[in-house]
Amino acid sequence: MDFKKMTIKEIREGIGKKDFSAVELTDFYLSQIKQKEKDIDAFLQIDIEGAKKQAKAIDEKIAKGEELGGLAGVPCAIKDAIMVNGLNCTSGSRILENYKAVYDATCVANLKKQDAIILGKTNMDEFAMGSSTEHSAFKATKNPLDLKRVPGGSSGGSAACVASGEAVFALGSDTGGSIRQPASFCGVVGLKPTYGAVSRYGLIAFASSLDQIGPMAKNVEDCEEVFKAIAGIDSKDATSVASDKLKVQSAKLKVEELKIGIPKEFFGEGLELKTKEIIEDKIKKLEKAGAQIIDISLPASSYALACYYILATCEASANLARFDGVRYGKSSKAKDLFSDYAKTRGEGFGDEVKRRIMLGTFALSSGYYDAYYTKAKKVQALIKKDFENAFEKCDFILTPTSPFPAFNIAEKINDPLKMYLSDIYTVPVNLAGVPALSMPAGFDKGLPVGLQIIGKHFSDLDILQLAKLVEKST
Ligand code: GLN
Numbered sequence: 038m039d040f041k042k043m044t045i046k047e048i049r050e051g052i053g054k055k056d057f058s059a060v061e062l063t064d065f066y067l068s069q070i071k072q073k074e075k076d077i078d079a080f081l082q083i084d085i086e087g088a089k090k091q092a093k094a095i096d097e098k099i100a101k102g103e104e105l106g107g108l109a110g111v112p113c114a115i116k117d118a119i120m121v122n123g124l125n126c127t128s129g130s131r132i133l134e135n136y137k138a139v140y141d142a143t144c145v146a147n148l149k150k151q152d153a154i155i156l157g158k159t160n161m162d163e164f165a166m167g168s169s170t171e172h173s174a175f176k177a178t179k180n181p182l183d184l185k186r187v188p189g190g191s192s193g194g195s196a197a198c199v200a201s202g203e204a205v206f207a208l209g210s211d212t213g214g215s216i217r218q219p220a221s222f223c224g225v226v227g228l229k230p231t232y233g234a235v236s237r238y239g240l241i242a243f244a245s246s247l248d249q250i251g252p253m254a255k256n257v258e259d260c261e262e263v264f265k266a267i268a269g270i271d272s273k274d275a276t277s278v279a280s281d282k283l284k285v286q287s288a289k290l291k292v293e294e295l296k297i298g299i300p301k302e303f304f305g306e307g308l309e310l311k312t313k314e315i316i317e318d319k320i321k322k323l324e325k326a327g328a329q330i331i332d333i334s335l336p337a338s339s340y341a342l343a344c345y346y347i348l349a350t351c352e353a354s355a356n357l358a359r360f361d362g363v364r365y366g367k368s369s370k371a372k373d374l375f376s377d378y379a380k381t382r383g384e385g386f387g388d389e390v391k392r393r394i395m396l397g398t399f400a401l402s403s404g405y406y407d408a409y410y411t412k413a414k415k416v417q418a419l420i421k422k423d424f425e426n427a428f429e430k431c432d433f434i435l436t437p438t439s440p441f442p443a444f445n446i447a448e449k450i451n452d453p454l455k456m457y458l459s460d461i462y463t464v465p466v467n468l469a470g471v472p473a474l475s476m477p478a479g480f481d482k483g484l485p486v487g488l489q490i491i492g493k494h495f496s497d498l499d500i501l502q503l504a505k506l507v508e509k510s511t
Contacts, residue, residue, distance in 0.1 A: 040065045041202050044255075045111050045262045048205065052099065052110040059099075059110035063092035063154055066112040070156065070203045076184055078176045079198035081117050082125050083157040088112065091154045098152070106151035108266055113148065114204040116195050117158040118165055119250065120239040121145050124155075128241045129163040129173040129191075132385030133366040142239020143274065144208060144250050144267040151266045156204055159194030163387045164357065165215055165243045167191050168459035171450050172389045179446070180223060182484060186443040189219030189459075195253050196223040206254040206263050210240055212247045213345050214438075214463025217475035220253055221438035221487025224477045226260045226504065227253040229463075231495050232470035233278045235264075236271030244352035247345075247467040257476060257504040264497065282495045290502045293327035298431030300335045303462055309441045315479035315486045316437045322510050323435075333427045333434070337419040338465045344420065345464040346457060347400050347413040353390075354397030360385065392453065417468050424469040428493045433503055436462050438475040438487035462489060472497040476504050 038057055051057055070083055095110050115121055118128045120138035122145075127133040141149065148155070162172035170178040170193025178193045180186040181201035188197040192209030196219035199207050209216040211229035220227025228251045235250045242248060252263035269280040299320060304313060324330045362368040362381030369380040386394070400409035427434060439459055449456045466473040471494055478488035488507065492500040 045259045048111050049109050053105060059092040059095035062110055063088050063112050066156060073201050073203055077181055077197050077201050078178045079159055079194040079203060080157045081160050081175060084124055088154055088156050095152055108151035108153035111205050112154045112156050114156050114159045114195060114198045114207040116192050116209050117161050118210055118241045119208055121155055124158055129161040131174045132360050136366040143236035143271045147267045159198055159207060161194055162191035163390050165191040165210055165212055166389050166393055168218055168456050174387050177446060180443045185445055187446055189222030191215040193219045196220050196225055199225045199253050199255060206252055206259055208250055209253050210248055210250050212243045213349060213467050214460045216251045216253060217438050217463050218459060220475040222443040224485030225253055225255060226257050226476045228260050228264055228474045230497050231472040233276045234268050234497055236274040236277045238271055238273035242356040244349040257501055257508050261501045283498050292506055295328040296331055296431040297323060297328050298331050298333035298427050298434045300333050300434060302335050302338045303436040307440050311481040312437050312441060312486050316488055319478045319488050320435055331431050333430055335423040335427060337423050340416045341420055341465040341468055342461055344413045344416040345468060347409050350393045350397035351401050351410050354394045357394055420465055421469045424471055434491040436489045438462060438489040442481050442484035442486055466491055472500055474500050474504050
């Protein structure tokens with residue numbers, strides 16, 4: 038039995054038919070973790086006992102002939118910014134080093150309802166701020182395809198554990214690209230759902246108006262299975278919407294009827310030649326298959342990075358105010374309450390997080406608010422408008438996910454601006470709130486290159502459909 042290659046559907050069927058048990062499969066994945074973790078460092082916590090217990094419970098359900106959930110027995114991993122009851126939840130930060138979740142995030146509860154098995158929590162850039170997972174307070178995750186390189190970030194642990202075969206799928210979160218960019222670097226599929234499609238209850242907030250939780254998997258079909266399990270309305274997240282909003286046009290999607298927009302701003306300066314060629318080759322293949330390729334423009338996207346790094350830092354500075362040494366996690370004592378706060382935060386936050394809190398606090402401060410925050414909100418409106426205009430002309434937009442493949446460990450860590458440039462093609466999507474997926478499109482010297490498919494609001498299932506077509510044509 039080759040567990041490594043099995044899709045979610047195959048696992049569910051195999052378990053249902055008793056070809057193998059959930060315990061056998063879970064043991065296999067735990068042994069993969071044991072073998073590979075010393076090189077990859079994808080996990081912050083491995084819940085061996087918990088996973089075995091869950092697997093046993095699934096097998097008992099099967100023995101009793103009870104109905105199984107859609108993810109029955111499928112071993113998965115959860116980004117450490119998302120609460121899993123009873124497990125640590127550090128968000129990659131010292132300030133939450135000993136914090137244990139006391140409830141399940143809604144997406145995790147949904148996975149459990151579908152009988153998925155949670156293997157553990159994955160490494161990430163501290164509070165999801167970063168593009169390489171090197172900003173984790175605990176360790177740097179390595180790219181399974183080249184151990185000298187980063188897996189991308191901030192959901193680097195989630196991408197790496199799927200790419201290395203340590204988990205069947207993983208959950209990540211994406212505020213400016215943190216699902217798609219690591220998916221692209223590790224050669225897996227990652228979906229950033231429409232803002233509101235998946236409940237964020239139980240996700241440690243970075244920038245609440247941009248944060249979304251989404252699936253990362255080996256292939257598009259698995260990604261879809263997981264997305265369907267976690268999408269939907271939740272009374273605990275006021276921004277969530279009912280899943281019937283997700284228009285299912287799937288059956289109708291025919292290549293010959295598709296209009297695909299190619300934004301010129303995403304193919305210019307800064308894009309590596311080989312990456313460009315791989316993406317253009319994919320576009321040509323779709324054209325050959327009958328799709329209509331249309332040149333479009335998203336003119337405001339040149340301001341997206343600046344706009345994002347103002348809005349995201351402003352929101353982060355407010356969200357992270359709650360880590361004060363009184364309510365959660367680390368608590369350092371000094372001479373009075375105010376110095377307690379300063380000491381706890383001074384010791385508990387890493388440099389990148391401090392940089393963002395300071396930037397955000399500055400941009401929101403009296404006298405600067407209008408010049409920075411209000412201005413950035415206006416630019417965001419232009420970016421949204423660009424996408425609306427574009428989607429009057431086309432059904433989907435195709436771009437590279439990142440301007441370059443996975444870079445070397447330590448290559449960009451001391452130059453925040455260079456690091457921020459990794460997100461140039463992903464942040465406009467979060468600012469507009471639309472869904473986008475990254476999928477493997479080819480290799481540059483053995484390193485995967487990701488294709489980004491962007492769709493209209495709530496076209497998540499259609500994006501997955503198109504991604505399947507692209508996957509088939511490769
Ligand atoms: N890399 C981007 C940042 O550092 C995006 C992170 C994310 O999506 N969480 O902010």
